[in-house]
Amino acid sequence: GGPTGDGEEAGDSAPGGMPASLLPARIIYSNAIKTMRDDGVPFRLRFVEACRMFPRTGALERFVMDSVADDFGDSVEGWVARISHADEGMRDGNGAEGTGFLRSPDEEDGGSEGGGEGQDGPARKRPRAVRSDPALALVNEALETVSTPRMYAECARFLRSRIGALLDGDGAGDPDVARLLLDGEDAARAARRHVRLLEGLYARSSGAGVSSPVLTAGRSDFLAGTGRIEEAEAALRDACEAGDAPAGLWLRWSEVSAGMEAAGLEPSSTPRAILRRALGRFPPDDRNAHLSVLTGLMRCLMGASRPAGGAPDGELDSLFRRLVLLSRGAEASASNVRRDRGDGDDDDEYDDGGPVNVAAAFVAYLRHCAVRRGEGAFRSAYDAVLRGSGYGGTVAGKTD
Numbered sequence: 511g512g513p514t515g516d517g518e519e520a521g522d523s524a525p526g527g528m529p530a531s532l533l534p535a536r537i538i539y540s541n542a543i544k545t546m547r548d549d550g551v552p553f554r555l556r557f558v559e560a561c562r563m564f565p566r567t568g569a570l571e572r573f574v575m576d577s578v579a580d581d582f583g584d585s586v587e588g589w590v591a592r593i594s595h596a597d598e599g600m601r602d603g604n605g606a607e608g609t610g611f612l613r614s615p616d617e618e619d620g621g622s623e624g625g626g627e628g629q630d631g632p633a634r635k636r637p638r639a640v641r642s643d644p645a646l647a648l649v650n651e652a653l654e655t656v657s658t659p660r661m662y663a664e665c666a667r668f669l670r671s672r673i674g675a676l677l678d679g680d681g682a683g684d685p686d687v688a689r690l691l692l693d694g695e696d697a698a699r700a701a702r703r704h705v706r707l708l709e710g711l712y713a714r715s716s717g718a719g720v721s722s723p724v725l726t727a728g729r730s731d732f733l734a735g736t737g738r739i740e741e742a743e744a745a746l747r748d749a750c751e752a753g754d755a756p757a758g759l760w761l762r763w764s765e766v767s768a769g770m771e772a773a774g775l776e777p778s779s780t781p782r783a784i785l786r787r788a789l790g791r792f793p794p795d796d797r798n799a800h801l802s803v804l805t806g807l808m809r810c811l812m813g814a815s816r817p818a819g820g821a822p823d824g825e826l827d828s829l830f831r832r833l834v835l836l837s838r839g840a841e842a843s844a845s846n847v848r849r850d851r852g853d854g855d856d857d858d859e860y861d862d863g864g865p866v867n868v869a870a871a872f873v874a875y876l877r878h879c880a881v882r883r884g885e886g887a888f889r890s891a892y893d894a895v896l897r898g899s900g901y902g903g904t905v906a907g908k909t910d
Contacts, residue, residue: 532570535561539574543581551587554578558595571595586660589652593668597645600689642692646707653714659722662715666728669708676701708732723749723759734766742766743777750788757799760788761806768810781810794836801836801866804829808871812878830875830891837868837899872899 528536539557546553558574561567575595582588649665672690676697679687691700712729715721726749733742746763749755764784767777779787785807792799811826872895879888 805871
């Protein structure tokens with residue numbers, strides 16, 4: 511027989527289309543996944559990476575990815591792996607027709623067979639654009655199969671990464687850009703197509719009643735980034751007022767509100783009002799959330815325009831005293847706020863940014879006092895930090 515698409519000789523194939531030379535590796539893989547069930551998708555992806563180190567292993571790669579589809583067809587991890595694999599495979603120009611809401615109205619069923627604009631040629635010297643996009647087809651299929659907040663968030667993240675690659679690339683001559691172009695497209699048009707797909711994804715999630723803090727944060731960032739800051743603020747407001755929004759989402763709402771004020775627009779609530787409400791939502795026993803909002807409100811008040819030497823801010827002073835009390839016995843130094851984020855198993859959980867750097871909040875308050883309140887206020891605050899907080903012991907014997 512003739513050669514297959516992977517350069518494998520069909521005449522040397524075993525039943526099922528697997529070349530005989532790959533059968534030992536297939537047997538090893540099949541036995542391995544029986545004893546490595548807990549490692550699941552990551553092991554299979556590492557196996558695919560190992561396959562790519564050798565020539566003519568395409569049939570084995572397909573076998574592995576088919577096993578991912580069979581064994582993890584209802585999991586987010588399985589779909590993300592398949593989408594990523596299809597996306598990487600597009601560097602070879604392979605494709606399949608898009609479907610469903612991800613089918614762009616700009617796609618031409620007839621391709622560019624009759625025109626020379628999208629054809630390869632010595633004058634253009636550019637990688638060939640693909641006719642279709644198998645990764646986007648899988649995105650659509652994933653959302654139909656696993657319609658969960660995390661699946662929507664992962665697919666949105668994928669589309670946003672593509673938009674970034676299209677906007678930051680070096681044009682159609684860049685292979686990483688060219689693989690994302692349909693026939694006749696340039697990078698700008700492809701980016702707009704992906705923006706419309708992302709808008710469709712968020713509209714689809716809203717219509718299906720699928721929501722989460724991660725999805726809301728991503729949508730608000732997308733809206734703000736496309737010049738619709740009022741819609742971004744409304745999305746965050748609705749999510750925060752609806753129920754159990756995490757502290758990070760309230761902080762994000764206050765940031766967008768501040769951005770609107772800076773742009774001369776009127777938000778539904780001021781940053782200070784948002785954070786005051788949030789402080790009441792998160793009691794001190796929810797330590798990290800309470801500290802996140804408390805220090806955020808302190809920064810907001812310190813950023814307000816006040817003349818040097820002006821009257822003390824009673825609310826700010828009260829928040830500082832509360833922070834001193836809450837810091838007692840806490841591992842709150844700057845060296846202890848770093849954490850190993852890793853890849854994480856709970857990607858659908860909203861990341862509030864880790865432990866609060868209380869030390870940084872103290873330093874900011876001391877600087878505020880030195881600049882705005884005078885030496886007496888600075889010394890009083892400095893003494894409160896050393897004697898009243900958990901930092902007295904950490905500086906004993908030090909002269910800095």
